[in-house]
Amino acid sequence: MKSKDLLEKNKINIWPEEKIERFRLTLLTWYDENKRDLPWRKTSNPYYVWVSEIMLQQTQVDTVIPYYNRFIATLPTISDLAEASEETLLKLWEGLGYYSRVRNMKVAAIQIQNDFDGIFPKNHKDVLTLKGIGPYTAGAVTSIAFNQAHPAVDGNVMRVLSRLFEIDLDISKASTRKVFEQIISHLIDPVRPGDFNQALMDLGATICTPKNYSPELSPVKEFNASYINETWRKYPVKKKKNKVTEQTFYTLMIKKEDGEYLYEKRPKKGVLSGMYTPIMIEQGTLREKGWKLFNEDGSYKNSAEELEQNIEDIYNLKVRIKDQPKGIIKHVFSHLKWEMIVFEALLLEDNAQIKDLKWIHKDQFDQEMFPVPTQKVNKLVDTLTLF
Known part of the structure; x- marks a missing residue:
């Protein structure tokens, strides 16, 4: 299904180009002045970006920082990761949980050694072939490290977009992510795609939060349909979690x-x-x-x-x-x-x-x-x- 058809089917109206350009400028200006000081943002090394993104899955930023610093200090290159013993990997990961993530990273590092001459691939499709890397991580790494205009849709981004456009789709469904990716493909800044993706993440993490949300403080409130229509409490739509x-x-x-x-x-x-x-x-x-x-x-x-x-x-x-x-x-x-x-x-x-x-x-x-x-x-x- 083409992006236009997908958005029309879900009754989502993308803004005209002039409004999109104003949104990009507003968001990136705010980001330049307020972005979080994080160690992985001081490099464009795709390996370092990849490590940070895997660690950040289902883990708070403050928790990740010391793990990231220790991991990179111990295994500074892809070849180091590929050759690391399981004991070393699990010790570095101890306390983060979801140990399959670091095991998958080692498999992916071996793939990179064997299939890409030890160099992290630039092609988005190639990145998706790596073990443990899905659409979000592939989009994040290629946009941040290689400045490619690929969407990186995580929970923060879906929350921001669902409020901006009053989207009634259940964000817990896998099919919904495709819709959000299509929206981002229209909005993403072609010159600074990595910063654009990170700006949306920061907005969702610091202002457009799940709780204690104050939309009047948002730098993009003039673009926020749910703020203008006072419907922001309805979004995002999410079904109840399965019982633990x-x-x-x-x-x-x-x-x-x-x-x-x-x-x-x-x-x-x-x-x-x-x-x-x-x-x-x-x-x-x-x-x-x-x-x-x-x-x-x-x-x-x-x-x-x-x-x-x-x-x-x-x-x-x-x-x-x-x-x-x-x-x-x-x-x-x-x-x-x-x-x-x-x-x-x-x-x-x-x-x-x-x-x-x-x-x-x-x-x-x-x-x-x-x-x-x-x-x-x-x-x-x-x-x-x-x-």
Whole structure:
């Protein structure tokens, strides 16, 4: 479907050229005076821009800055990334979450080494062939690093445009992004496309925000149909998120007398794939065997015999679990909420034949690439039992 047909179908009227030119000038003037001082904006190196854009996915800017600086200092070139060990990558990424992103970056770096002589491709279609790079990242990198007029439509941009044009489309649908990309293809400044894309992002991040939005403070309020018509509270249109799945785990801090704790490597697919966590037994699986955490009066059970038997059956480990929990930890992913009821346990006998188990001394915790939930559990090592 041609852009004109796509916009007509959705009843979106693109401004005349004169108004578009005024919008570009107004937006870029504001950006030049107010743009955020970010380390990746001090370079046009496509590798650095790419790293920043992947890190910024679903992560706040302030959180990303130290990760970005450390990543670039450790792996300053594409070849460094391609040759980096998984241990190095995961340690650099530790705490950012979504570990598949950095694994995909390594695959893409190898692609660049093999298919593009180690040079980040300039062609937009070639960029889209790289592992883990979609339309947004491809548009951001090619416009910022190579000054090409490609749209980079993220949540900030969709929010700004939906208010500017009073767009009633659900922004959570993949098909809606195509519409916004068509709008940007008309509006984008051909001379400064990278700055134009970043200006829209900054506008959405600092003024045209999801909450506490004050449209009267916007530099482009004269172009904002939802401000003029006082309908801005309706936009953007977004369906309710799917309900987050909640899981409760009995999480065991199994230790030896010498201060080593036991960790299990998670499967290659799924949440925290390939990362180490303490042994975690989902509550529902034990309930089927009669295990209950609480007595009838709501107090904690004083016996952990059934849980100890479960650990012996599955892992061939004999442990003695303290009767009372060490603490309760909660961690929220994008689609999951974990409640981890943490128990301390002492190893009595180890006959385990499972290769994905690993003993780590508490003094070595800082040197390991633990995911955030494990880091939270580790902080309980030297704390008093809460119950």
